[in-house]
Amino acid sequence: MIKMMPEPTTSSLPDAVFMLGVGGMGMAPLAIYLAEAGVAVTGWDDGLRPEVATLLQRHGVQLSDELPESPKLVARSSAIGETHELYLEAKQRGARVLRRGELLAEIVAGKKLLAVVGSHGKSTTTGMLIHLLNQAGYDCGYLLGALFRDDSSPAHFSALSDWVIAEVDESDGTVEGFSPEITVAVNFDWDHADLYPKESDLRAAFSRLFSRTKSSVIIPEDCFVLNEIAPENKALRCHAAAGFNASNTALALAAARELGAEVTLGMLKGFAGIRRRQDVMYQAGEVTLVADYAHHPTEITALLQHARSEWPGRQIVVFQPHRFTRTRQFAAEFAKSLEIADEVFLLPVYAASESPLRDGASEAIVEKAGQDWPVLDAQQMCRAVENAMGDERPVTVMFVGAGDIDHLAHRFAADWRTTESWRNGLSPNTVLKLGEPLANKTTLRVGGPARxxxxxxxxxxxxQLINFARQSKLPWFVLGRGSNLIVADAGFDGLVISLKSDHFREFKPFDDGRIEVGAGLALKRLCGLAAKEGLGGFEFLEGIPGTVGGALRMNAGAMGGWMFDVVESVTYMTADGEIRERSCDEFHVEYRCCHELRDGMALSAVLKVGAQVEGDDIRQQMDAYAGKRKESQPREPSAGCIFKNPANDHAGKLIDELGLKGKRIGGAEVSTVHGNFIINREQAKASDVLALIREIRAVIKRERGIDLEPEALLVGQRWEDVL
Structure with a gap:
């Protein structure tokens, strides 16, 4: 049995290092270890999560978006390929650039290394081992390849101990640079076919590592491959009882005892676990939401089988494959493991630094499964999962994968928790959804979902909804028929309210000739009902694809008439949820704007009626207006007029005069019928529309010196940031 050596040793530590992808689960602990050792550590990451940034800064790691002027040493995560601009910049500036595993091998070269290797389960086993040693008061350095669930530090530098515990990764070949004192091999499953085209290639890599191991090779006794390749004079075999994580537990105990630590199984009772390993993010009302890092078929099978016994009820799995090469290699095996679930959704492959492979896409798993499993992006997934959950309980939703699926998982869990708390204060018939698509609720047909x-x-x-949004510090807006609206591709990160219930679509004639209408009533419906009652004066609104509320907010107009021309009073709700009523002359109304309704919302309005006339005469006038619209406006999806008319001129006329009709960017096109309309010609994105708006404004500004102001509303982004 090996005893701890108390005399300090000297490792090869640099003076300073810049780390590309410092927020990665392998990189962040390495950064913390180096910082604790006195190394000046600076790092960059374009997807740094707030909790990881806080952890790094707490340990003295500096964050920066720029490389040092003359970097000597740069470390990069496996997600940073050799074509990345910062990698190329570092090489250009003369830096020595190492992969994470290469730097780790250098800094532990003067220490006695206990390396944990294996196809999966390394982080859990390493975390258990670190916990046991800490419980036993055993001083050593360590680097976990993940984060502890209780926010304990994932790395520690010890100046007094010879020993360092670290995960060693075979996925990028850097395993060849390690010569451990002890190796703990958790399991063996062929993986990383890009580097190890045949199973025998990976076997050979493990065999070489075992040969370089100076003392013991600790392996589970039930793994055939490891038992076959582990040297008999070094092999220490562990027996594990049946059960999820049983083998990890047995290996951690064996490794701690091999180091000479006095540990017992009971010491693991306080083990908080590893983040993204069976993380229960929400559990209430027979709904369980779980996130797990599993990304190999064997792991997924074990996880889903364990989940069946741990969390009863229907099992819905959202799986994000990790790397195209792995998906191509294991498409059939992934399909078989996922069939354990009752319902499966797939995200696109998380590529890391790989280039796309057609036969390594998520659709390859669907093809092998022969199932109708949808492949959805993150925007679509929330709505799909909530629909799949339905009302049948109990139900467990599992977000599985090693990419960035944890962002989606925690967002969904947080939003589910929010909606469940909101529902307690709302009427049963009020509709509340997550991730509702907005494109199909607008006339332009572009944009992402509402949170x-x-x-x-x-x-x-x-x-109550407005109050909830305010308490949650969420923006909100009211969506009518979406006729003068552009929704950003990323959607709206807040609450979208639609006044679709009968309460907001009333049409109530009074005996004195006035009518009261709800804000959710469509203008076309208003015109039709008024004509049926023989009430004139609203014909100009026919054909405007909006609601009363939207028309009031924008002071909609056409054919020489304006919405507030027929308004007597409006009942509206302020941004604070207060209900007020004002007469028409108390509102500050101008071209395409009612100031009081920009932040509030109309609930209903009392309208003045023109002369009592025959319904047929009203319909005849409506038909005439409709005919004019058909002749002068495009029939393709649009948001109506994009720009406000400048003083003493018309936006459409300027656009026509400067030859911009028919100009196209992506699927968005300036209408050839009316220059102030941008149409969705062919599956346009909001970004196409916005790019076209910028181009039009630039030309008008350059040629005529006029700054066109958008008339359409933009949600999800701000005009000042877009133009």
Missing amino acids: FYAEPVDAEDLA
Whole structure:
């Protein structure tokens, strides 16, 4: 048995290092270890999570978006390929650039290394071992390849101990640079076919590592391959009882005892676990939401089988394959393991630094499974998962994968928790959804989903929703028919409210000739009902694809008439949820704007009626207006007029005069019928529309010196940031 050596040794530590991808689960612990050792560590990451940034800064790691002027040493994660601009810049500046594993091998070269290797389960086993040694008061350095669930430090530098515990990764070949004192091999499953085309290639890599291991090779006794290649004079075999994580536990105990630590199984009772390993993010009302890092078929099978016994009920799995090469290699095996679940959704492959492979896409798994499993992006997934959950309970949703699926998982869990708390204060018939698509709720047909979407049953629930949004510090807006609206491709990170209930679509004629209408009533419906009652004066609104509320907010107009021309009073709700009523002359109304309704929302309005006339005469006038619209406006999807008319001129006329009709960017095109309309010609994105708007404004500004101001509303982004 090996005893701890108390005399300090000297490792090869640099003076300073810049780390590319410092927020990665292998990189962040390495950065912390080096910082604790006195190395000046600076790092960059374009996807740094707030909790990881806080952890790094707490340990003295500096964050920067720029490389040092003359970097000597740069370390990069496996996600940073050799074509990355910062990698190329570092090489250009003369830096020595190492992969994470290469730098780790150098800094532990003067220490006695206990290396944990294996196809999966390394982090859990390493975390258990670190916990046991800490419980036993055994001083050593360590680097976990993940984060502890209780926010304990994932790395520690010891100046007094010879020993360092670290995960060693075979995926990028850097395993060849290590010569451990002790190796703990958790398991063996062929993986990383890009580097190890045949199983025998990976076997050979493990065999070479075992040959370089100076003392013991600790392996599970039930792994045939490891037992076959481990040298008999070094092999220490562990027996594990049946059960999830049983082998990891047995290996951690054996490794701690091999180091000479006095440990017992009971010491693991306080083990908090590893993040993204069976993380229960939400559990209430027979709904369980779980995130797990599993990314190999063997892991997924073990996880889903364990979940069946741990969390009863229907099992919905969202899986994000990790790397195209692995997906191509194991498409059939992934399909078989996922068939354990009751319902499966797939995300596109998380590529890391790989180039796309057609036969390594997520669709390859679907093909092998012969199932109708949808492949959805993160924007689509929330709505799909909530729909799949339905009302049948109990149900468990598992977000599985090693890429960035944890962002989606935690976002979904947080939003699910929010909606569940909101529902307690709302009427049963109020609709509340996550990730509701907005493109199909607009006339332009572009844009992403709403983070939260609601259809309140009445004004009381509407006020409650606004109060909830304010308490959650969420932006909100009211969506009518979406006729003068552009939704950003990323969607709206807040609450979208639609007044679709009957309460907000009333049409109530009074005996004195006035009518009261709800804000959710479509203008076309208003015109039709008024004509049926023989009430004139609203014909100009026919054909405007909006609602009363939207028309009031924008002071919609056409054919020489304006919405506030027929308004007597409006009942509206302020941004604070207060209900007020004002007469028409108390509102500050101008071209395409009602100031009081920019931040508030109309609930209903009392309208003035023109002369009582025959319904047929009203319809005849409506038909005439409709005919003019058909002749002068495009029929393709659009958001109506994009720009406000400048003083003493018309935006459409300027666009026409400068030859911009028919100009196209992506799927967006300036209408050849009316220059102030941008149409969705062919599956346009919001970014196409916005790029075209910028181009039009630039030409008009250059040629005529006029700054065109957008008339359409933009949600999810701000015009000042876009133009």
